[in-house]
Amino acid sequence: xxxxxxxxxxxxxxxxxxxxxxIFSLGLFVAxxxxxxxxxxxxxxxxxxxxxxxxxxxxxxxxxxxxxREWELxxxxxxxxxxxxxxxxxxxxxxxxxxxxxxxxxxSRHFTYLLIQDKQGIPVFSFGKDIxxxxxxxNDGPEKNWYREPRTGNLYRIFEERIWLGKKxxxxxxxxxxxxxxxxxxxxxPGVALTVLHEGKPAASSLGIEPASTGKPxxxxxxLPWIGGEKGxxxxxxxxxxxxxxxxxxxxxxxxxxxxxYGLLLWLxxxxxxxxxxxxxxxxxxxxSEFSTVHDVTQSLRQKILDAKSHQADEIQEVxxxxxxxxxxTVRQEQERAADEARLRLWSEVFHNSGEAILISDRExxxxxxxxxxxxxxxxxxxxxxxxNPRILSSKxxxxxxxxxxxxxxxxxxxxxxxxxxxxxxxxxxxxALTISVVxxxxxxxHYIGSFTDISDRKAEEQYIHFIAHHDALTSLxxxxxxxxxxxxxxxxxxxxxxxxxxxxxxxxxxxxxxxSLGHEMGDKLLIEVARRLTSIARGVDTVSRVGGDEFVxxxxxxxxxxxxxxxxxxxxxxxxxxxxxxxNKLHSSPSVGISLFPEDGEDIQTLLKNADAxxxxxxxxxxxxxxxxxxxxxxAAQERLTLEIDLRKALEEQEFELYYQPQIEISSGQIVxxxxxxxxHHPQRGLINPARFIPVAEETGLIVxxxxxxxxxxxxxxxxxxxxxxxPICMAVNISARQFKQExxxxxxxxxxxxxxxxxxxxxxxxxxxxxxxxxxxxxxILNPLKEMGVKVAIDDFGTGYSSLAYLKLFAIDxxxxxQSFVRDVEHNANDATLAAATIMLAKKLGLKVIAEGVExxxxxxFITENDCDEAQGYYFSRPLPIAEIAEYLRLPIIPE
Numbered sequence: 001x002x003x004x005x006x007x008x009x010x011x012x013x014x015x016x017x018x019x020x021x022x023i024f025s026l027g028l029f030v031a032x033x034x035x036x037x038x039x040x041x042x043x044x045x046x047x048x049x050x051x052x053x054x055x056x057x058x059x060x061x062x063x064x065x066x067x068x069r070e071w072e073l074x075x076x077x078x079x080x081x082x083x084x085x086x087x088x089x090x091x092x093x094x095x096x097x098x099x100x101x102x103x104x105x106x107x108s109r110h111f112t113y114l115l116i117q118d119k120q121g122i123p124v125f126s127f128g129k130d131i132x133x134x135x136x137x138x139n140d141g142p143e144k145n146w147y148r149e150p151r152t153g154n155l156y157r158i159f160e161e162r163i164w165l166g167k168k169x170x171x172x173x174x175x176x177x178x179x180x181x182x183x184x185x186x187x188x189x190p191g192v193a194l195t196v197l198h199e200g201k202p203a204a205s206s207l208g209i210e211p212a213s214t215g216k217p218x219x220x221x222x223x224l225p226w227i228g229g230e231k232g233x234x235x236x237x238x239x240x241x242x243x244x245x246x247x248x249x250x251x252x253x254x255x256x257x258x259x260x261x262y263g264l265l266l267w268l269x270x271x272x273x274x275x276x277x278x279x280x281x282x283x284x285x286x287x288x289s290e291f292s293t294v295h296d297v298t299q300s301l302r303q304k305i306l307d308a309k310s311h312q313a314d315e316i317q318e319v320x321x322x323x324x325x326x327x328x329x330t331v332r333q334e335q336e337r338a339a340d341e342a343r344l345r346l347w348s349e350v351f352h353n354s355g356e357a358i359l360i361s362d363r364e365x366x367x368x369x370x371x372x373x374x375x376x377x378x379x380x381x382x383x384x385x386x387x388x389n390p391r392i393l394s395s396k397x398x399x400x401x402x403x404x405x406x407x408x409x410x411x412x413x414x415x416x417x418x419x420x421x422x423x424x425x426x427x428x429x430x431x432x433a434l435t436i437s438v439v440x441x442x443x444x445x446x447h448y449i450g451s452f453t454d455i456s457d458r459k460a461e462e463q464y465i466h467f468i469a470h471h472d473a474l475t476s477l478x479x480x481x482x483x484x485x486x487x488x489x490x491x492x493x494x495x496x497x498x499x500x501x502x503x504x505x506x507x508x509x510x511x512x513x514x515x516x517s518l519g520h521e522m523g524d525k526l527l528i529e530v531a532r533r534l535t536s537i538a539r540g541v542d543t544v545s546r547v548g549g550d551e552f553v554x555x556x557x558x559x560x561x562x563x564x565x566x567x568x569x570x571x572x573x574x575x576x577x578x579x580x581x582x583x584x585n586k587l588h589s590s591p592s593v594g595i596s597l598f599p600e601d602g603e604d605i606q607t608l609l610k611n612a613d614a615x616x617x618x619x620x621x622x623x624x625x626x627x628x629x630x631x632x633x634x635x636x637a638a639q640e641r642l643t644l645e646i647d648l649r650k651a652l653e654e655q656e657f658e659l660y661y662q663p664q665i666e667i668s669s670g671q672i673v674x675x676x677x678x679x680x681x682h683h684p685q686r687g688l689i690n691p692a693r694f695i696p697v698a699e700e701t702g703l704i705v706x707x708x709x710x711x712x713x714x715x716x717x718x719x720x721x722x723x724x725x726x727x728x729p730i731c732m733a734v735n736i737s738a739r740q741f742k743q744e745x746x747x748x749x750x751x752x753x754x755x756x757x758x759x760x761x762x763x764x765x766x767x768x769x770x771x772x773x774x775x776x777x778x779x780x781x782x783i784l785n786p787l788k789e790m791g792v793k794v795a796i797d798d799f800g801t802g803y804s805s806l807a808y809l810k811l812f813a814i815d816x817x818x819x820x821q822s823f824v825r826d827v828e829h830n831a832n833d834a835t836l837a838a839a840t841i842m843l844a845k846k847l848g849l850k851v852i853a854e855g856v857e858x859x860x861x862x863x864f865i866t867e868n869d870c871d872e873a874q875g876y877y878f879s880r881p882l883p884i885a886e887i888a889e890y891l892r893l894p895i896i897p898e
Contacts, residue, residue, distance in 0.1 A: 060238055079162075112128055113128040115173070117171055119169055146158070179203070179204055181205060362446070363445050367385045477535075493558075502564070505613050527546070530552065553609070592616055595615055641697065659678065662879060664731070664872050676735075676767070680883075705740055711735075715732050716759045719757070732759070732764055747783065747786055750790075762793065765816070768797060796814055819852070824855045834864065
């Protein structure tokens with residue numbers, strides 16, 4: 001016993017007195033057992049039964065409270081999950097979204113019925129079995145949500161939560177949990193029957209709807225009020241019969257009368273001696289009794305031990321000596337226990353009152369305890385997280401590799417420190433400084449201790465400091481330091497992708513006059529408005545920064561053509577030149593913009609900014625309110641491109657375009673079987689502009705779409721006009737640009753053109769470039785098949801100049817292949833071109849398609865394609881593209897002369 005000497009009684013031979021005492025003790029014991037058992041049997045049995053009934057009542061009261069909490073947690077959990085998914089804010093209806101959500105969640109497994117109402121009480125969604133309920137009136141204070149279904153008599157517990165309904169505002173969600181036979185069966189223990197009584201009548205039972213019989217042996221059933229207090233309408237009836245092991249008659253028969261009489265006889269003979277020994281035993285018994293009930297050795301206890309030791313019986317003296325040693329040892333143990341309890345109380349106070357959140361988990365990483373600061377920071381109560389894995393706090397920001405490294409270091413060193421992002425109970429995320437320690441015992445790891453603090457404020461301060469260091473205080477735009485980072489990144493990306501970077505350096509004209517005349521406050525407000533306009537003009541990938549005073553820089557990464565920068569600079573000049581209305585003052589200012597391009601005007605940040613700045617001063621010298629490139633040649637090209645675009649838009653409005661037609665000849669007969677419509681632009685100042693100059697601009701700006709529609713409608717009307725004039729019907733070939741081909745209304749446009757002109761669809765042939773057709777083969781098939789059904793012919797133009805998939809080519813609903821003029825041009829002198837042209841013609845024939853060769857300019861070229869069985873040809877050898885006045889006479893020729 002912890003170093004304390006234990007005194008063991010000496011073994012002595014059994015004497016007559018010892019034998020007499022033994023016999024007397026046995027007789028007296030049996031006598032007492034026999035008499036007392038018969039007298040108190042019933043009382044003891046009833047008391048045991050009552051204690052059991054009270055214990056069960058307390059137990060089931062706890063179970064009921066636990067069940068109530070679980071139902072309430074389920075209700076809040078569903079509200080949180082429904083709000084978190086924000087299902088009522090999706091494009092679909094609330095019913096569709098919630099029906100899909102509840103189907104995925106399997107909500108019907110948790111409750112019988114879900115009802116969601118808006119703030120007027122109008123139902124917007126229900127899930128599960130619809131039930132008609134009647135509220136149960138209670139009289140114990142605030143009314144609880146208990147309902148009864150009149151038809152079946154079943155009871156329902158309803159939990160209500162406020163819930164966000166998107167545009168409908170706040171509403172109400174109600175979950176209906178049944179109190180039915182199945183629930184009571186799960187709640188009951190073996191040998192215990194539970195019955196819910198409503199107004200004295202059974203509503204549900206663990207043994208069925210009828211309550212268990214009360215006729216079994218034992219006490220009356222224990223009625224536990226469930227709701228409404230002692231006099232409430234609903235209670236829980238607990239039946240737990242206590243059956244005795246044997247009856248009183250059996251007990252009396254089992255106790256022999258002989259030992260009782262023998263004990264009485266011994267009592268008479270040895271009464272005096274027995275009384276003496278009894279006094280000794282009583283003295284020792286009192287000492288032992290007091291020793292077992294007190295927490296400290298009192299003077300009274302010591303005196304009783306000394307009195308027992310004064311008797312002559314050696315056994316009693318030895319027991320008393322042993323008891324004295326035990327008492328001394330108990331004193332020491334009690335002192336040590338008190339010290340341990342004091343330390344535990346101190347540690348508990350430190351744990352619960354710590355300024356850091358503390359979490360303790362077992363070796364399987366299941367939470368076993370948390371402190372108050374944990375509850376305060378995370379919003380979780382201790383009972384909500386016990387037994388769960390700490391990953392319930394994870395925000396999912398950190399990747400799996402992060403946690404893998406954390407656990408590796410934790411197992412290796414026993415401690416890990418770092419920063420992580422976690423999620424509170426309400427869904428908000430927060431950063432924390434976390435320390436995890438390992439607790440080991442003789443069997444390895446026993447627990448993990450995690451302590452952390454919320455560092456949201458520190459992070460916010462760091463972000464604010466970072467923002468102030470990298471942004472302009474007035475406009476909140478990136479400053480020069482951050483601009484250099486963005487520009488450096490854009491240059492590196494351009495080097496990898498082969499693209500360009502544009503730098504726009506702009507300065508506000510007349511700003512100094514506004515600042516000096518109206519004050520710095522007015523000047524600051526003007527700069528803020530300039531920053532707002534610039535930000536709204538820039539693309540999503542562009543960076544707008546203020547580098548000082550009234551100077552701003554726009555970085556444009558991923559530039560593929562100079563026209564992109566021209567368009568942006570044009571919008572900047574136009575938008576920033578508009579009137580500024582500030583504090584009822586109309587202010588006029590305009591930007592002077594200088595542009596430099598990577599890599600043409602510099603390959604580093606300082607050079608690009610310097611050259612853009614120089615270009616800006618050149619823009620001021622040119623009259624302000626304009627933009628200038630750093631190089632004059634690029635200025636001229638950009639100005640020319642911009643002027644051409646402006647004139648092209650005007651040309652569409654003024655109808656400055658005209659169609660020329662180039663004949664298509666059937667080689668075998670020499671007859672004209674069709675013409676190709678080609679657009680020409682007669683500029684009022686520049687004269688006839690080559691299509692190679694304005695078609696690319698039209699493609700880039702999207703003007704090719706309205707221009708192509710005009711060509712289609714005009715060509716269809718012209719074909720019908722020739723027929724009405726008595727000319728033989730021929731096929732009208734019209735080019736469809738790649739941009740037109742991607743328009744969703746292309747088929748509708750073609751149908752309208754045919755309907756307006758009354759041209760037969762078989763007389764219209766649409767020429768689509770190989771590149772446009774192959775850019776999206778599946779989409780091409782969806783367009784070509786309806787054209788085939790309409791009767792419109794389709795030809796693949798410039799065949800051989802791009803990449804073609806023969807697997808798709810054979811699936812396209814096309815009628816003709818057009819051999820590109822680059823192959824035809826050198827068939828007389830270049831064996832490779834001749835081979836490619838011949839192979840193309842043969843491929844078309846194998847696919848059952850007609851072949852037309854374009855760009856035929858010599859007799860030798862015509863002879864080559866004729867020998868290779870080409871069907872049709874067009875080119876300068878037969879005729880140039882002719883205006884409407886000349887093509888009519890050409891079409892009247894019966895055959896084309898050689």
